[in-house]
Amino acid sequence: MNKDKPVSEAKYDPGVNQDDLIIQQQREIEKEISESTELIGMLEPVVSLLEEYSDDDVYKQKVNDLVEKYKSIRRTRPDGNCFFRAFAYAYFEHLLDNKKEYKRFQEVARKSKDDLVSLGFPQFTVEDFHDTFMEVVGKVGSAPQSFSQTELYELFNQQGYSDYIVVYLRLITSGQLQRESVFYQNFIEGGRSIEDFRHQEVEPMYKESDHIHIIALSTALGVGIRVRYMDRGDAAEVIAHDFPEGCSPLIHLLYRPGHYDILYL
Incomplete structure:
Protein backbone atom coordinates (compact mmCIF):
# COMPACT_ATOMS: atom_id res chain seq x y z
CA MET A 1 0.00 0.00 0.00
CA THR A 37 12.86 13.64 13.96
CA GLU A 38 14.31 13.47 17.46
CA LEU A 39 11.92 13.40 20.41
CA ILE A 40 13.53 16.65 21.59
CA GLY A 41 15.58 18.74 19.17
CA MET A 42 18.60 20.96 19.60
CA LEU A 43 18.31 24.68 20.32
CA GLU A 44 17.87 26.79 17.17
CA PRO A 45 17.41 30.53 16.65
CA VAL A 46 13.75 31.44 16.23
CA VAL A 47 14.60 33.05 12.89
CA SER A 48 15.23 29.52 11.54
CA LEU A 49 11.44 29.19 11.26
CA LEU A 50 11.58 31.49 8.24
CA GLU A 51 13.01 28.61 6.21
CA GLU A 52 9.69 26.77 6.57
CA TYR A 53 7.64 29.73 5.34
CA SER A 54 9.77 31.22 2.57
CA ASP A 55 6.72 31.49 0.27
CA ASP A 56 4.16 32.42 2.91
CA ASP A 57 3.94 36.14 3.69
CA VAL A 58 1.41 35.64 6.52
CA TYR A 59 3.60 33.23 8.45
CA LYS A 60 6.79 35.16 7.70
CA GLN A 61 5.18 38.15 9.39
CA LYS A 62 4.32 35.99 12.40
CA VAL A 63 7.86 34.61 12.62
CA ASN A 64 9.27 38.13 12.56
CA ASP A 65 7.00 38.97 15.50
CA LEU A 66 8.30 35.94 17.40
CA VAL A 67 11.89 36.94 16.68
CA GLU A 68 11.28 40.19 18.54
CA LYS A 69 10.09 38.30 21.63
CA TYR A 70 12.14 35.10 21.77
CA LYS A 71 15.73 34.09 21.07
CA SER A 72 15.51 30.33 20.56
CA ILE A 73 13.24 27.42 19.77
CA ARG A 74 13.53 23.72 20.50
CA ARG A 75 11.47 21.46 18.25
CA THR A 76 9.70 18.31 19.42
CA ARG A 77 8.61 15.22 17.52
CA PRO A 78 5.10 15.69 16.05
CA ASP A 79 3.69 12.44 17.41
CA GLY A 80 0.63 13.62 19.36
CA ASN A 81 2.64 13.72 22.60
CA CYS A 82 4.39 16.99 21.76
CA PHE A 83 2.62 19.16 24.36
CA PHE A 84 3.43 16.89 27.29
CA ARG A 85 6.98 16.21 26.10
CA ALA A 86 7.68 19.88 25.39
CA PHE A 87 6.30 20.95 28.76
CA ALA A 88 8.23 18.26 30.66
CA TYR A 89 11.55 19.03 29.01
CA ALA A 90 11.23 22.80 29.36
CA TYR A 91 10.16 22.53 33.01
CA PHE A 92 12.84 20.03 34.03
CA GLU A 93 15.36 22.21 32.25
CA HIS A 94 14.18 25.14 34.37
CA LEU A 95 14.45 23.03 37.55
CA LEU A 96 18.12 22.30 36.88
CA ASP A 97 18.94 25.86 37.94
CA ASN A 98 16.12 26.63 40.37
CA LYS A 99 16.45 24.73 43.64
CA LYS A 100 13.55 26.49 45.36
CA GLU A 101 11.10 25.59 42.59
CA TYR A 102 12.59 22.10 42.46
CA LYS A 103 11.87 21.45 46.14
CA ARG A 104 8.27 22.60 45.72
CA PHE A 105 7.75 20.44 42.65
CA GLN A 106 9.49 17.41 44.18
CA GLU A 107 6.90 17.37 46.95
CA VAL A 108 4.01 17.78 44.48
CA ALA A 109 5.39 14.92 42.37
CA ARG A 110 5.97 12.69 45.41
CA LYS A 111 2.38 13.11 46.64
CA SER A 112 0.84 12.71 43.17
CA LYS A 113 0.93 8.89 43.29
CA ASP A 114 -1.24 8.68 46.40
CA ASP A 115 -3.54 11.36 45.02
CA LEU A 116 -4.12 9.34 41.84
CA VAL A 117 -4.67 6.08 43.72
CA SER A 118 -7.22 7.82 45.97
CA LEU A 119 -9.09 8.85 42.81
CA GLY A 120 -9.37 5.22 41.73
CA PHE A 121 -6.41 4.84 39.37
CA PRO A 122 -4.92 1.31 39.54
CA GLN A 123 -2.13 1.34 42.12
CA PHE A 124 0.16 -1.08 40.26
CA THR A 125 0.00 0.96 37.05
CA VAL A 126 0.46 4.30 38.79
CA GLU A 127 3.40 3.04 40.86
CA ASP A 128 5.24 1.78 37.78
CA PHE A 129 5.10 5.12 35.98
CA HIS A 130 5.55 7.15 39.17
CA ASP A 131 8.76 5.29 40.05
CA THR A 132 10.33 6.17 36.70
CA PHE A 133 9.05 9.74 36.89
CA MET A 134 10.57 10.20 40.35
CA GLU A 135 13.83 8.62 39.17
CA VAL A 136 14.11 11.39 36.58
CA VAL A 137 13.06 14.03 39.12
CA GLY A 138 15.84 12.74 41.37
CA LYS A 139 18.40 13.04 38.59
CA VAL A 140 17.29 16.62 37.92
CA GLY A 141 17.69 17.41 41.62
CA SER A 142 21.30 16.24 41.58
CA ALA A 143 22.32 18.93 39.07
CA PRO A 144 24.82 20.39 38.47
CA GLN A 145 27.13 18.01 40.36
CA SER A 146 25.78 14.71 39.00
CA PHE A 147 23.41 15.66 36.18
CA SER A 148 23.87 18.16 33.37
CA GLN A 149 21.69 19.76 30.72
CA THR A 150 23.38 17.50 28.16
CA GLU A 151 22.35 14.43 30.18
CA LEU A 152 18.79 15.73 30.42
CA TYR A 153 18.73 16.11 26.65
CA GLU A 154 20.04 12.57 26.16
CA LEU A 155 17.55 11.14 28.67
CA PHE A 156 14.57 12.80 26.97
CA ASN A 157 15.67 11.30 23.66
CA GLN A 158 15.56 7.80 25.13
CA GLN A 159 12.11 6.54 24.16
CA GLY A 160 11.58 4.53 27.34
CA TYR A 161 12.24 7.32 29.82
CA SER A 162 10.68 10.01 27.65
CA ASP A 163 7.43 8.14 27.08
CA TYR A 164 7.10 7.15 30.75
CA ILE A 165 7.31 10.84 31.68
CA VAL A 166 4.62 11.65 29.10
CA VAL A 167 2.36 8.87 30.37
CA TYR A 168 2.65 10.03 33.97
CA LEU A 169 1.86 13.63 33.07
CA ARG A 170 -1.17 12.37 31.18
CA LEU A 171 -2.30 10.55 34.33
CA ILE A 172 -1.82 13.69 36.44
CA THR A 173 -3.86 15.66 33.89
CA SER A 174 -6.61 13.04 33.89
CA GLY A 175 -6.68 13.06 37.68
CA GLN A 176 -7.09 16.84 37.75
CA LEU A 177 -10.01 16.61 35.30
CA GLN A 178 -11.65 14.01 37.52
CA ARG A 179 -10.99 16.00 40.70
CA GLU A 180 -12.65 19.16 39.35
CA SER A 181 -15.02 17.53 36.86
CA VAL A 182 -17.82 20.05 37.39
CA PHE A 183 -15.57 22.90 36.26
CA TYR A 184 -13.94 21.08 33.34
CA GLN A 185 -17.21 19.71 32.01
CA ASN A 186 -17.89 23.24 30.71
CA PHE A 187 -15.01 22.83 28.22
CA ILE A 188 -16.10 19.48 26.81
CA GLU A 189 -17.88 19.58 23.46
CA GLY A 190 -20.01 16.99 21.72
CA GLY A 191 -21.97 15.85 24.75
CA ARG A 192 -19.18 13.66 26.10
CA SER A 193 -18.73 13.15 29.81
CA ILE A 194 -15.50 14.04 31.60
CA GLU A 195 -14.90 10.32 32.10
CA ASP A 196 -15.20 9.62 28.37
CA PHE A 197 -12.96 12.55 27.52
CA ARG A 198 -10.31 11.44 29.99
CA HIS A 199 -10.23 7.87 28.70
CA GLN A 200 -10.41 8.83 25.02
CA GLU A 201 -8.40 12.06 24.74
CA VAL A 202 -6.13 12.42 27.76
CA GLU A 203 -4.80 9.09 29.01
CA PRO A 204 -3.95 7.39 25.67
CA MET A 205 -0.57 8.10 24.10
CA TYR A 206 -0.37 9.93 20.75
CA LYS A 207 -3.60 11.90 21.37
CA GLU A 208 -3.17 15.61 20.68
CA SER A 209 -3.68 18.19 23.42
CA ASP A 210 -5.67 21.40 23.51
CA HIS A 211 -6.45 24.10 26.07
CA ILE A 212 -8.26 21.78 28.49
CA HIS A 213 -5.17 19.58 28.84
CA ILE A 214 -3.00 22.66 29.41
CA ILE A 215 -5.32 24.20 32.02
CA ALA A 216 -5.57 20.92 33.93
CA LEU A 217 -1.84 20.16 33.94
CA SER A 218 -0.74 23.70 34.81
CA THR A 219 -3.26 23.78 37.67
CA ALA A 220 -2.35 20.34 39.00
CA LEU A 221 1.38 21.14 39.10
CA GLY A 222 1.15 24.83 39.92
CA VAL A 223 3.24 25.80 36.90
CA GLY A 224 2.35 28.75 34.66
CA ILE A 225 2.47 28.12 30.90
CA ARG A 226 2.36 30.72 28.12
CA VAL A 227 1.35 29.42 24.70
CA ARG A 228 1.94 31.51 21.59
CA TYR A 229 -0.62 30.61 18.94
CA MET A 230 0.72 30.95 15.41
CA ASP A 231 -2.07 30.60 12.88
CA ARG A 232 -3.41 32.32 9.77
CA GLY A 233 -5.33 34.97 11.70
CA ASP A 234 -5.22 38.57 10.51
CA ALA A 235 -3.18 39.88 13.45
CA ALA A 236 0.53 40.28 12.77
CA GLU A 237 1.27 39.43 16.41
CA VAL A 238 1.50 35.82 17.56
CA ILE A 239 -1.15 35.95 20.28
CA ALA A 240 -0.27 34.65 23.76
CA HIS A 241 -2.55 32.82 26.20
CA ASP A 242 -1.47 32.11 29.78
CA PHE A 243 -2.54 29.00 31.69
CA PRO A 244 -3.87 29.43 34.27
CA GLU A 245 -5.09 32.93 33.42
CA GLY A 246 -3.18 35.67 35.22
CA CYS A 247 -0.16 33.48 36.04
CA SER A 248 3.51 34.37 35.76
CA PRO A 249 4.56 31.79 33.14
CA LEU A 250 7.67 29.70 33.65
CA ILE A 251 7.28 27.77 30.41
CA HIS A 252 6.79 29.24 26.92
CA LEU A 253 5.48 27.09 24.09
CA LEU A 254 4.77 27.75 20.43
CA TYR A 255 1.60 26.24 19.01
CA ARG A 256 1.17 25.75 15.31
CA PRO A 257 -1.94 23.81 14.22
CA GLY A 258 -1.58 20.36 15.77
CA HIS A 259 1.90 20.85 17.22
CA TYR A 260 3.85 22.36 20.16
CA ASP A 261 7.52 23.41 20.35
CA ILE A 262 9.50 25.08 23.14
CA LEU A 263 10.33 28.81 23.08
CA TYR A 264 13.14 30.53 24.99
CA LEU A 265 13.27 34.21 25.95
Whole structure:
Protein backbone atom coordinates (compact mmCIF):
# COMPACT_ATOMS: atom_id res chain seq x y z
CA MET A 1 0.00 0.00 0.00
CA ASN A 2 1.30 3.45 -0.90
CA LYS A 3 1.54 5.38 2.37
CA ASP A 4 1.32 8.68 0.47
CA LYS A 5 -2.19 7.81 -0.68
CA PRO A 6 -4.97 8.64 1.81
CA VAL A 7 -6.65 5.53 3.16
CA SER A 8 -10.00 6.84 1.95
CA GLU A 9 -8.65 6.83 -1.64
CA ALA A 10 -7.21 3.33 -1.51
CA LYS A 11 -9.03 0.70 -3.51
CA TYR A 12 -11.39 -1.25 -1.29
CA ASP A 13 -10.62 -4.93 -1.09
CA PRO A 14 -13.36 -6.88 0.72
CA GLY A 15 -10.79 -9.53 1.58
CA VAL A 16 -8.66 -7.07 3.56
CA ASN A 17 -9.56 -5.68 6.96
CA GLN A 18 -9.72 -1.90 6.44
CA ASP A 19 -8.94 -1.22 10.12
CA ASP A 20 -5.73 -3.20 9.71
CA LEU A 21 -4.81 -1.08 6.68
CA ILE A 22 -5.36 2.11 8.64
CA ILE A 23 -3.22 0.83 11.52
CA GLN A 24 -0.51 -0.27 9.07
CA GLN A 25 -0.46 3.13 7.40
CA GLN A 26 -0.33 4.90 10.77
CA ARG A 27 2.63 2.76 11.86
CA GLU A 28 4.46 3.53 8.63
CA ILE A 29 3.92 7.26 9.15
CA GLU A 30 5.08 7.00 12.78
CA LYS A 31 8.16 5.05 11.70
CA GLU A 32 9.05 7.71 9.13
CA ILE A 33 8.63 10.49 11.71
CA SER A 34 10.70 8.63 14.33
CA GLU A 35 13.52 8.04 11.87
CA SER A 36 13.67 11.68 10.77
CA THR A 37 12.86 13.64 13.96
CA GLU A 38 14.31 13.47 17.46
CA LEU A 39 11.92 13.40 20.41
CA ILE A 40 13.53 16.65 21.59
CA GLY A 41 15.58 18.74 19.17
CA MET A 42 18.60 20.96 19.60
CA LEU A 43 18.31 24.68 20.32
CA GLU A 44 17.87 26.79 17.17
CA PRO A 45 17.41 30.53 16.65
CA VAL A 46 13.75 31.44 16.23
CA VAL A 47 14.60 33.05 12.89
CA SER A 48 15.23 29.52 11.54
CA LEU A 49 11.44 29.19 11.26
CA LEU A 50 11.58 31.49 8.24
CA GLU A 51 13.01 28.61 6.21
CA GLU A 52 9.69 26.77 6.57
CA TYR A 53 7.64 29.73 5.34
CA SER A 54 9.77 31.22 2.57
CA ASP A 55 6.72 31.49 0.27
CA ASP A 56 4.16 32.42 2.91
CA ASP A 57 3.94 36.14 3.69
CA VAL A 58 1.41 35.64 6.52
CA TYR A 59 3.60 33.23 8.45
CA LYS A 60 6.79 35.16 7.70
CA GLN A 61 5.18 38.15 9.39
CA LYS A 62 4.32 35.99 12.40
CA VAL A 63 7.86 34.61 12.62
CA ASN A 64 9.27 38.13 12.56
CA ASP A 65 7.00 38.97 15.50
CA LEU A 66 8.30 35.94 17.40
CA VAL A 67 11.89 36.94 16.68
CA GLU A 68 11.28 40.19 18.54
CA LYS A 69 10.09 38.30 21.63
CA TYR A 70 12.14 35.10 21.77
CA LYS A 71 15.73 34.09 21.07
CA SER A 72 15.51 30.33 20.56
CA ILE A 73 13.24 27.42 19.77
CA ARG A 74 13.53 23.72 20.50
CA ARG A 75 11.47 21.46 18.25
CA THR A 76 9.70 18.31 19.42
CA ARG A 77 8.61 15.22 17.52
CA PRO A 78 5.10 15.69 16.05
CA ASP A 79 3.69 12.44 17.41
CA GLY A 80 0.63 13.62 19.36
CA ASN A 81 2.64 13.72 22.60
CA CYS A 82 4.39 16.99 21.76
CA PHE A 83 2.62 19.16 24.36
CA PHE A 84 3.43 16.89 27.29
CA ARG A 85 6.98 16.21 26.10
CA ALA A 86 7.68 19.88 25.39
CA PHE A 87 6.30 20.95 28.76
CA ALA A 88 8.23 18.26 30.66
CA TYR A 89 11.55 19.03 29.01
CA ALA A 90 11.23 22.80 29.36
CA TYR A 91 10.16 22.53 33.01
CA PHE A 92 12.84 20.03 34.03
CA GLU A 93 15.36 22.21 32.25
CA HIS A 94 14.18 25.14 34.37
CA LEU A 95 14.45 23.03 37.55
CA LEU A 96 18.12 22.30 36.88
CA ASP A 97 18.94 25.86 37.94
CA ASN A 98 16.12 26.63 40.37
CA LYS A 99 16.45 24.73 43.64
CA LYS A 100 13.55 26.49 45.36
CA GLU A 101 11.10 25.59 42.59
CA TYR A 102 12.59 22.10 42.46
CA LYS A 103 11.87 21.45 46.14
CA ARG A 104 8.27 22.60 45.72
CA PHE A 105 7.75 20.44 42.65
CA GLN A 106 9.49 17.41 44.18
CA GLU A 107 6.90 17.37 46.95
CA VAL A 108 4.01 17.78 44.48
CA ALA A 109 5.39 14.92 42.37
CA ARG A 110 5.97 12.69 45.41
CA LYS A 111 2.38 13.11 46.64
CA SER A 112 0.84 12.71 43.17
CA LYS A 113 0.93 8.89 43.29
CA ASP A 114 -1.24 8.68 46.40
CA ASP A 115 -3.54 11.36 45.02
CA LEU A 116 -4.12 9.34 41.84
CA VAL A 117 -4.67 6.08 43.72
CA SER A 118 -7.22 7.82 45.97
CA LEU A 119 -9.09 8.85 42.81
CA GLY A 120 -9.37 5.22 41.73
CA PHE A 121 -6.41 4.84 39.37
CA PRO A 122 -4.92 1.31 39.54
CA GLN A 123 -2.13 1.34 42.12
CA PHE A 124 0.16 -1.08 40.26
CA THR A 125 0.00 0.96 37.05
CA VAL A 126 0.46 4.30 38.79
CA GLU A 127 3.40 3.04 40.86
CA ASP A 128 5.24 1.78 37.78
CA PHE A 129 5.10 5.12 35.98
CA HIS A 130 5.55 7.15 39.17
CA ASP A 131 8.76 5.29 40.05
CA THR A 132 10.33 6.17 36.70
CA PHE A 133 9.05 9.74 36.89
CA MET A 134 10.57 10.20 40.35
CA GLU A 135 13.83 8.62 39.17
CA VAL A 136 14.11 11.39 36.58
CA VAL A 137 13.06 14.03 39.12
CA GLY A 138 15.84 12.74 41.37
CA LYS A 139 18.40 13.04 38.59
CA VAL A 140 17.29 16.62 37.92
CA GLY A 141 17.69 17.41 41.62
CA SER A 142 21.30 16.24 41.58
CA ALA A 143 22.32 18.93 39.07
CA PRO A 144 24.82 20.39 38.47
CA GLN A 145 27.13 18.01 40.36
CA SER A 146 25.78 14.71 39.00
CA PHE A 147 23.41 15.66 36.18
CA SER A 148 23.87 18.16 33.37
CA GLN A 149 21.69 19.76 30.72
CA THR A 150 23.38 17.50 28.16
CA GLU A 151 22.35 14.43 30.18
CA LEU A 152 18.79 15.73 30.42
CA TYR A 153 18.73 16.11 26.65
CA GLU A 154 20.04 12.57 26.16
CA LEU A 155 17.55 11.14 28.67
CA PHE A 156 14.57 12.80 26.97
CA ASN A 157 15.67 11.30 23.66
CA GLN A 158 15.56 7.80 25.13
CA GLN A 159 12.11 6.54 24.16
CA GLY A 160 11.58 4.53 27.34
CA TYR A 161 12.24 7.32 29.82
CA SER A 162 10.68 10.01 27.65
CA ASP A 163 7.43 8.14 27.08
CA TYR A 164 7.10 7.15 30.75
CA ILE A 165 7.31 10.84 31.68
CA VAL A 166 4.62 11.65 29.10
CA VAL A 167 2.36 8.87 30.37
CA TYR A 168 2.65 10.03 33.97
CA LEU A 169 1.86 13.63 33.07
CA ARG A 170 -1.17 12.37 31.18
CA LEU A 171 -2.30 10.55 34.33
CA ILE A 172 -1.82 13.69 36.44
CA THR A 173 -3.86 15.66 33.89
CA SER A 174 -6.61 13.04 33.89
CA GLY A 175 -6.68 13.06 37.68
CA GLN A 176 -7.09 16.84 37.75
CA LEU A 177 -10.01 16.61 35.30
CA GLN A 178 -11.65 14.01 37.52
CA ARG A 179 -10.99 16.00 40.70
CA GLU A 180 -12.65 19.16 39.35
CA SER A 181 -15.02 17.53 36.86
CA VAL A 182 -17.82 20.05 37.39
CA PHE A 183 -15.57 22.90 36.26
CA TYR A 184 -13.94 21.08 33.34
CA GLN A 185 -17.21 19.71 32.01
CA ASN A 186 -17.89 23.24 30.71
CA PHE A 187 -15.01 22.83 28.22
CA ILE A 188 -16.10 19.48 26.81
CA GLU A 189 -17.88 19.58 23.46
CA GLY A 190 -20.01 16.99 21.72
CA GLY A 191 -21.97 15.85 24.75
CA ARG A 192 -19.18 13.66 26.10
CA SER A 193 -18.73 13.15 29.81
CA ILE A 194 -15.50 14.04 31.60
CA GLU A 195 -14.90 10.32 32.10
CA ASP A 196 -15.20 9.62 28.37
CA PHE A 197 -12.96 12.55 27.52
CA ARG A 198 -10.31 11.44 29.99
CA HIS A 199 -10.23 7.87 28.70
CA GLN A 200 -10.41 8.83 25.02
CA GLU A 201 -8.40 12.06 24.74
CA VAL A 202 -6.13 12.42 27.76
CA GLU A 203 -4.80 9.09 29.01
CA PRO A 204 -3.95 7.39 25.67
CA MET A 205 -0.57 8.10 24.10
CA TYR A 206 -0.37 9.93 20.75
CA LYS A 207 -3.60 11.90 21.37
CA GLU A 208 -3.17 15.61 20.68
CA SER A 209 -3.68 18.19 23.42
CA ASP A 210 -5.67 21.40 23.51
CA HIS A 211 -6.45 24.10 26.07
CA ILE A 212 -8.26 21.78 28.49
CA HIS A 213 -5.17 19.58 28.84
CA ILE A 214 -3.00 22.66 29.41
CA ILE A 215 -5.32 24.20 32.02
CA ALA A 216 -5.57 20.92 33.93
CA LEU A 217 -1.84 20.16 33.94
CA SER A 218 -0.74 23.70 34.81
CA THR A 219 -3.26 23.78 37.67
CA ALA A 220 -2.35 20.34 39.00
CA LEU A 221 1.38 21.14 39.10
CA GLY A 222 1.15 24.83 39.92
CA VAL A 223 3.24 25.80 36.90
CA GLY A 224 2.35 28.75 34.66
CA ILE A 225 2.47 28.12 30.90
CA ARG A 226 2.36 30.72 28.12
CA VAL A 227 1.35 29.42 24.70
CA ARG A 228 1.94 31.51 21.59
CA TYR A 229 -0.62 30.61 18.94
CA MET A 230 0.72 30.95 15.41
CA ASP A 231 -2.07 30.60 12.88
CA ARG A 232 -3.41 32.32 9.77
CA GLY A 233 -5.33 34.97 11.70
CA ASP A 234 -5.22 38.57 10.51
CA ALA A 235 -3.18 39.88 13.45
CA ALA A 236 0.53 40.28 12.77
CA GLU A 237 1.27 39.43 16.41
CA VAL A 238 1.50 35.82 17.56
CA ILE A 239 -1.15 35.95 20.28
CA ALA A 240 -0.27 34.65 23.76
CA HIS A 241 -2.55 32.82 26.20
CA ASP A 242 -1.47 32.11 29.78
CA PHE A 243 -2.54 29.00 31.69
CA PRO A 244 -3.87 29.43 34.27
CA GLU A 245 -5.09 32.93 33.42
CA GLY A 246 -3.18 35.67 35.22
CA CYS A 247 -0.16 33.48 36.04
CA SER A 248 3.51 34.37 35.76
CA PRO A 249 4.56 31.79 33.14
CA LEU A 250 7.67 29.70 33.65
CA ILE A 251 7.28 27.77 30.41
CA HIS A 252 6.79 29.24 26.92
CA LEU A 253 5.48 27.09 24.09
CA LEU A 254 4.77 27.75 20.43
CA TYR A 255 1.60 26.24 19.01
CA ARG A 256 1.17 25.75 15.31
CA PRO A 257 -1.94 23.81 14.22
CA GLY A 258 -1.58 20.36 15.77
CA HIS A 259 1.90 20.85 17.22
CA TYR A 260 3.85 22.36 20.16
CA ASP A 261 7.52 23.41 20.35
CA ILE A 262 9.50 25.08 23.14
CA LEU A 263 10.33 28.81 23.08
CA TYR A 264 13.14 30.53 24.99
CA LEU A 265 13.27 34.21 25.95
